[in-house]
Amino acid sequence: MSETPVTRAEFEALLARLASLEAELAALRPAPPEPVDGLDPDTVRVIAAAVAAYLGKRATIKVVRRVSDDSDSWRSFGRANLAAGRSLPRVRGVRSGG
Numbered sequence: 001m002s003e004t005p006v007t008r009a010e011f012e013a014l015l016a017r018l019a020s021l022e023a024e025l026a027a028l029r030p031a032p033p034e035p036v037d038g039l040d041p042d043t044v045r046v047i048a049a050a051v052a053a054y055l056g057k058r059a060t061i062k063v064v065r066r067v068s069d070d071s072d073s074w075r076s077f078g079r080a081n082l083a084a085g086r087s088l089p090r091v092r093g094v095r096s097g098g
Helices: 008-028 041-055 073-085
Strands: none
16 A cells, blocks of 8 residues: 655645534534533533433423522421421320329
8 A cells, every 4th residue: 555645735625624624513512501600510410410310311401590598498497307206196095294
């Protein structure tokens, strides 16, 4: 197999074709997601993976919102849940106190 030398003009043409193909490829790739409410794209990907694992299939995430830090709802719900679990069951027919 003999190799023929490439002329400078052919080389320049190949470089131009390569540049145009790279531009086409870049246009076909989706743009990286913009940060959502200060969340970086990796965090959104982790959320998407968790949703997909929970649902058992892929899902489209349309909105990601950060809950305000002053929200105490999770903490109060957890405390109420713990308190409800510690209550003593009532037994019928037994009087307390005497």
